[in-house]
Amino acid sequence: MQRIRILIAGASGTIGRVVAEALIGDGHEVVCLLRRSPSGEEAAGFHAQGGARIVFADLSDPLALRDSVHDIAPSCVVSCLASRSGSPKDAQAVDYAANSNLLRAAEHAGTEHFLLLSAICVQRPQLAFQHAKLAFEKELIESPVEHTIVRPTAFFKSLSGQVARVARGKPFLLFGGGELTRCKPISDRDLARFIAGCMSDPEARNQVLPIGGPGPAISPRGQGELLFGLTGREPNYRSVPPALFGAAARVLSLGAPVSDWFAEKAEYARIAKYYATQSMLVLDPETGEYSEEATPEFGSDTLHGHYEKLLHADGLQSGTLGD
Structure with a gap:
């Protein structure tokens, strides 16, 4: 398997952490993009994952984010960003705007592949966060960067x-x-393994992949x-x-x-x-x-x-x- 540099946004979240572990386990160089400084325990956890590099960036500042991602020069960006509350303001700020800023930064850095962790519930959108996710999915699909959109079922x-x-x-x-x-x-572990597998699977490029x-x-x-x-x-x-x-x-x-x-x-x-x-x-x-x-199945x-x-x-x- 070819070793590549992968930038993970949302790496401090539950899914982001196990995705980082899976990618490190596959031998990739992983850079974790965080919105805030982690606590001592969290920071130790990242280092324990095999020396994952940590970078801090303001996802609401497009210019600063662009410079940060350009310096990292990732081959792939994995976004595990998601609004915590699902409220309209939070959804617009995170599910759409933060991801959009990250995509623009990835384009500027010459990133080849952008993998988005979305949700299967966007199939029948009725809620603010679903519409925000779909708006970004559309933007990602129309981007020159190759995309993979993963839509898991319930966790x-x-x-x-x-x-x-x-x-x-x-x-x-x-x-x-x-x-x-x-x-x-x-499970988080099976989802992380599925996402990691998408890195080396050409059939996963430019696809929307539901998974259970x-x-x-x-x-x-x-x-x-x-x-x-x-x-x-x-x-x-x-x-x-x-x-x-x-x-x-x-x-x-x-x-x-x-x-x-x-x-x-x-x-x-x-x-x-x-x-x-x-x-x-x-x-x-x-x-x-x-x-x-x-509904496709994966894992054990x-x-x-x-x-x-x-x-x-x-x-x-x-x-x-x-x-």
């Missing part, structure tokens, strides 16, 4: 919020009957079944109507024109409703339905195994807690 982390509550005997919360949505979740973990697709009710089985608890579900989020969004939107707080809260309610009602699978353009069969890590590790790490495995 293990996003499906782990109820592990502790179920282990402690609380009900598993469902939207509707728990079968409204399905996904093929992928090992199937079959799983519903929220199925996630609950996994947890009840692992913890030895009797199945106990509580249903929340997704319409509640829509109603909350409508009420909060009334204050959006005069208050950023109301605008953000309204968007959060819309985000909650979206994920309660939309599957994270490939959308069949002919039928308009989500397709498990059309399973949600079952992930839940087992969480329960063991927290001392919550079956038989360790009383009611």
Whole structure:
């Protein structure tokens, strides 16, 4: 495998870190572009990854960013940038503007390849961050730099919020009957390996690549079944109507024109409703339905195994807690 210099933006995030590890493991020269100085622990983590070089840059300053990327002269840029909140302002600043500035800098530096970590949910855009991601995807596709756009399905982390509550005997919360949505979740490690593989795969160039973990697709009710089985608890579900989020969004939107707080809260309610009602699978353009069969799979890590590790790490495995 040819060793190349790769610049990773968003390298301090959960996915960015494991992507850096995977690329270093493949023998590439990795430069981590950070927006702020890492803590001592974080900095030590980067050095432990095999001496990854760290560069600081203001992604909102196009000229300074251009100079930084030009000095690095990467063959490839990998962007794991993503807005943390999904609010309209944050989405515009990070999902679109920061990535756009990075792309312009990459073009100026003569970078050959730009890989973007996007999201599968942009197939049916209804939210501010989805529109921001799509706007940048379009810009990247139209750029002279070769592109790869990776759209993962759900992450293990996003499906782990109820592990502790179920282990402690609380009900598993469902939207509707728990079968409204399905996904093929992928682990951070498997996603990082997939991204690393794109570096040397000519078939990945100028492609939009949806990717999930090992199937079959799983519903929220199925996630609950996994947890009840692992913890030895009797199945106990509580249903929340997704319409509640829509109603909350409508009420909060009334204050959006005069208050950023109301605008953000309204968007959060819309985000909650979206994920309660939309599957994270490939959308069949002919039928308009989500397709498990059309959603590619990669890796070997399973949600079952992930839940087992969480329960063991927290001392919550079956038989360790009383009611």
